Amino acid sequence: AALKAQLDNRLFGQHLAKDVVLKAVLGFSNNPSPKKPLMLSLHGWAGTGKNFLSQILAEHVHPAGLRSKFVHLFLATLHFPHQDQVKLYKEQLQNWIRGNVSACPSSVFIFDEMDKMHPGVIDAIKPFLDYYEEVDGVSYRKAIFIFLSNAGGDVINKAALDFWTSGKRREDIQLKDLEHLLSVGVFNNKNSGLWHSSIIDRNLVDYFVPFLPLEHRHVKMCVRAEMAARGYPVDEKIVQAVADEMTYFPKEQKIFSDKGCKTVQAKLDIHEDL
Numbered sequence: 001a002a003l004k005a006q007l008d009n010r011l012f013g014q015h016l017a018k019d020v021v022l023k024a025v026l027g028f029s030n031n032p033s034p035k036k037p038l039m040l041s042l043h044g045w046a047g048t049g050k051n052f053l054s055q056i057l058a059e060h061v062h063p064a065g066l067r068s069k070f071v072h073l074f075l076a077t078l079h080f081p082h083q084d085q086v087k088l089y090k091e092q093l094q095n096w097i098r099g100n101v102s103a104c105p106s107s108v109f110i111f112d113e114m115d116k117m118h119p120g121v122i123d124a125i126k127p128f129l130d131y132y133e134e135v136d137g138v139s140y141r142k143a144i145f146i147f148l149s150n151a152g153g154d155v156i157n158k159a160a161l162d163f164w165t166s167g168k169r170r171e172d173i174q175l176k177d178l179e180h181l182l183s184v185g186v187f188n189n190k191n192s193g194l195w196h197s198s199i200i201d202r203n204l205v206d207y208f209v210p211f212l213p214l215e216h217r218h219v220k221m222c223v224r225a226e227m228a229a230r231g232y233p234v235d236e237k238i239v240q241a242v243a244d245e246m247t248y249f250p251k252e253q254k255i256f257s258d259k260g261c262k263t264v265q266a267k268l269d270i271h272e273d274l
Contacts, residue, residue, distance in 0.1 A: 222264045
């Protein structure tokens with residue numbers, strides 16, 4: 001209930017992601033003996049809420065969230081920068097995960113910038129994601145793995161635009177409209193980090209979660225939430241001004257924010273004097 005309330009109040013325009021993640025986490029946490037770890041792959045353009053959702057989720061498993069020693073965030077460009085070091089990264093990653101799950105079976109691992117990950121690195125974690133009771137005496141079945149990626153964003157945006165063009169509500173977009181397109185697209189995308197990955201091949205990703213591009217009304221929701229978080233009274237003139245300063249696509253219709261809500265905080269700083 002607490003997770004649902006947080007997502008309802010803080011994550012805007014993502015009915016699909018909210019629904020899928022809630023059901024996935026609920027089913028996983030209520031299962032006394034899951035057969036494998038929970039593996040979620042979140043996809044969509046920047047600023048649509050992938051990081052935000054993974055942080056909220058981490059906080060509900062370990063209250064300190066990203067500050068918890070049981071929640072681990074990996075950034076592809078920071079932790080795995082060099083193509084010629086892939087073999088070393090794979091060894092380090094396996095040792096790191098093995099050590100942390102030994103210390104806490106319900107560890108959470110978040111891999112950001114999967115679209116910048118060198119192909120092959122992530123396959124190092126395949127043994128931990130599979131349907132094994134234990135691997136070398138350690139059970140990984142209570143752990144949660146989350147991938148964040150911009151890969152697949154174009155597929156998602158096209159689907160959202162098609163729905164809009166044909167006069168359908170975005171809330172009618174279902175997971176089945178996108179999940180297969182996403183998994184195939186990411187598997188065949190050389191820039192996805194999951195290119196020809198055995199993790200997809202073995203069907204170890206439980207859900208490919210699409211994050212839809214945000215509309216003008218969702219950006220306004222983000223501005224209101226940010227103002228409230230700063231303790232400001234919500235001024236609709238400022239809300240409108242900040243939302244209007246964002247850039248939108250396609251060029252003609254200007255429906256979707258091309259940075260989602262990513263620059264809302266910075267834009268609001270400019271209006272603080274008001």
